[in-house]
Amino acid sequence: MPQFFLNKRLIVLLISIIILVALIGFSLRERSQPSWPEQFVKDTSGWVQSLVSKPTQYVVDLFGNLQDLQNTYQENKQLKTRVDKLASLEAQVQKLEKDNKQLRDVLGEKKTLSDFKPLPATAIGRNPDQWNDIIVIDKGKINGIEQNMAVMTATGLVGKIKSVNQFSSTVQLLSALDPKNRISAYIQGEANAYGLVEGYDAEKKQLLVKRIPYDAKVKKGQTVITSGLGGVFPAGLLIGTVESVKTDQYGLNQTAYIKPGANFYDIEDVLVIKRNATQPAASDMGAQKGENL
Incomplete structure (x- = not known):
């Protein structure tokens, strides 16, 4: 009798092992659809995650929208202040232009170093190997473009015309490492401070204005413009700030x-600047061949 029960237990153990192996094989095989227990667990966990995540995301979005609203309010406040200042500056500029015109009419002066004619153009080419040196624009001789004309964007001077073709031109940027690429500059302050734009610090991404007298009072934040005394560029073109x-x-x-x-x-859209004042000869300025100020 004990032998019978012992054999029965052995048979049950073997059957259990066979069933276990079959279940493992069944679970490991590739199936297009999961089993109903797996499907039930996935559906339940997905529903719980959705139940928790939606309110959480709603709260996060709400706080994000409130922050964006506050930032928009602050930016709008700053922009209104700037608009008020721009309106005041525009009125002052119009008055100064009117007074300047009247004085020039009285004195019989028709042209100044700051007079120029802008010609809009678009950058159409840029060599990746010379990205900081030159660009190509879509205006050339047929449009009245000449060598050494100043080129600028709406925010400041970018360079000069280096070579001219019939329908396009090459612009040498101020960031180009060319010792002959010099510009006579004027630093606006309580007293006149003149220097030459010579060189570019690629690491700092800043232009270098050299040969400023040692006793000149130059401070951070002062505006730097072209002086017009180099004989090539008109006066008053923005270069940057100290x-x-x-x-x-x-x-x-x-x-x-x-x-x-x-x-x-x-650089995309640019203005080519044609100086109205008479341009002196390079030899009269003491410049070497191929050099300009």
Whole structure:
């Protein structure tokens, strides 16, 4: 009798092992549809996740919208302040232009160093290997473009015309490492401060204005414009603002680091500037061949 029960237990154990192996094989095989227990667990967990995530996401979105609304309010407030200032500046500029015109009419002066004629153009080519050196625009000789004309965007000066074809032109950027690429600059302040834009710090992404007299009072935030005295560019074209100033090793001159007004990396629409004032000969300015100020 004990032997019978022992054999019965052995048979049950073997049958259980067979069933277990069959279940494992069944669960491991590829199936197009999950079993109903798996489906039940997935549906239940998905429903619970949806029940929890939707209110949570709603609260997160609500706080995000409130933050965006607050930021929009602050930006709108700042923009209104700027608009009020722009309206005031526009009125002042109109008055100054009117007074300037009247004075010039009285004196019989028809042209100044700041007079120029803008010609709109579009950048159509840029070599990745010379990204900081040159761009190609869609205006050429047929449009009246000439070599050494200034080129700028709406936010500041970017360079000059280097070469001209019939229907296109090449622009040399201020960020190009060319020792002959110099521009006579004027730093606006309590006293006149002149220098030359010579070089570009690629790491800081700033222009270098060198040969500033050692005793000139140059401060951060001052505006830098073209002086018009180089004989090529008209006066008053925005170059950028002063970021820092340092004295050279001999203490005779200063060098100002200028944050450009224009974005040299992203240039699309530009203005080619034709100077109205008479342009002196390069030899009269003491410049070498191929050099301009």
